[in-house]
Structures are given as C-alpha cells and as structure tokens.
Amino acid sequence: MKYYHNKYCTNGIFLIINHIMKIKLTFISDKKIIFPRGYNEYIQAFIYRHLDHAESQWLHDNGFSYEKRRYKLFTFSDIVPRGKYNKVTGTFIYPERISLYVSSPVHWILEQLARNNIISEEIILGKNNLHVESVEIMGNEYIELSPVKVRTLSPIEAHTTFEKEDGKKKTHYYTPFENDFSDQINANIKKKWQSLHETELSDNITIKPLFNGNKYERIRFFGTGENKTVIKAWHGYFELQGTPEVIAFALDAGLGSRNSQGFGMIEVV
Secondary structure (H helix, E strand, O other), X not given: OEEEOOEOOHHHHHHHHOOOOEEEEEEEOOOOEEEEOOOHHHHHXXXXXXXXXXXXXXXXXXXXXXXXXXXXXXXXOOXXXXXXXXXXXXXXXXXXXXXXXXXXXXXXXHHHHHHHHHXXXXXXXXXXXXXXXXXXXXXXXXXXXXXXXXEEOOOEOOEEEEEOOOOOEEEEEOOOOOHHHHHHHHHHHHHHHHHHHOOOOOOOOEEEEOOOOOOOEEEEEEOOHHHOEEEEEEOOEEEEEOOHHHHXXXXXXXOOOOHHHOOOOEEEO
16 A cells, blocks of 8 residues: 555554555655765664654664664665666766665554654755655565575675684675575574564574576675775575565565665565
8 A cells, every 4th residue: 555645644554554564665856866875874864763753762772682682673675766876976876756665573663664754744865855755555475385586675695793813803794605694694583583572483594596606796885984884795586495484574674684774675576
C-alpha cells in the first residue's frame, strides 16, 4: 500500500505497519539531486532524525545489545535509480525523483519512520532539499523452502578487525569465495537475533555467491573527508540456505556487518 504526502491516514499506518518489514520512500526535487561519495552517512542521519526523539536517541546511543556489541537492527538500500558518477566533482548525480528502501525486524522503527515522513513538509539530505512524494508499505515474500535466491539492494560486507604487533588495528574483508564469508555472516545473524529476541538461535544460515570473479566487488565510502571509512563489499545474486524463519529475519535485518550504514539489504528474486 502506498501513502502519498497529501493523502494519508496516520491510523492506517499503525494498523498496517505491524504486518510488514520494509518500506519504500520516494523523494522529489525541482532539480537534479547530487550526493558526494560516502553519502550513506546522510541517509543514516536522516533515518535517525525521522524517528521519535526518545527512541531515536536510544537507538543511536545504545541499540539492541549482545555482549559488548550493539545492533541498530535496520538497514537500507542504495538509492534507486543509480546515479551517474562525475569524476571531476567526485559526486553522484541523480534524477529529480529517487527512492530508498528501509527494512527492519523492529516494528516501531518502520512505523515511526513511515509516519514521520508522511507528515514531513520538506526534508534535507546532504545539500538537497527534497519533498516526500510517497511512502509505500511493503511485505516480504513468504519463505517456505530453502535454498532461496536473493539479490542485494545494498552490498554485503563481512570482516574481521584485529590488532597488529605495533598496536594498530587492521580490518580484513572477506570475499564470498572464502568459507569465512559465510561463517562470519552466520555468526552475525545469530548475534543480531539474540540481541532482539534474547534467546539463542540454534539454526544456521549459509550463503554462497551465484557469480564468479571480482565483477561485483564494490569499494564504498561511509562518510566524507578525513572521517570517511573505506569498505569493501559485494553486490550480486546469492543463494541462502537455512530455515524459513532465519531467512525471513535476514531479509528484515540485513546480512553481514554495517547494516545501519547501508550494507546487506537483500530481497528474494
């Protein structure tokens, strides 16, 4: 169901949102929309700004905890359609209408995000002044059997950070062709599950790429300037093996790490 900015019913939002785990936000502008590399930082900030204040602050500062780790339990897609990269300015240029998908296994995150966007007159993303054209409430596909073929809406990354002899930290990013890639994703989904449900997940999930070579490798920035983080991630088609319940959770929460920075959002093909 789609809600347009000038045709909405906030009561309807609450009734329907409890049955879905994904929303599509569409924005319009009176001119081309321009973002620098690392623009995911702007989208993450936009999501926090459009949650209710108390919940937003709690999610940003604390989140859902498992041991020493904190999970935000939302993820978002790349901007649709793809932008054209200008090498001279180092920016992506998008048309006057763009869309963004956001998913979460936490009902209130999507409920507040949808409601607060519907009633927004104008939003700011980076240096762009945009208007919300529509908020589309979507449901995930019902999973009966596995394996399931999925495609990425934002690239998946899996990594390990360790300390070198000189005390400096180094991050190793896994490729989908390494067994550790699937192992890391399986361990990650278990931790996110326990952070939300406070119960241990005994079922496992495995992932394997349906492609060869480095064609789908992506080097992404999160943030701009001196504070940017360089991240290696993977777009493409993958096969997921696991119970329907775990796969459904992966569709909602995202696969791999850095989900709240715009990584690991998938959909069933």
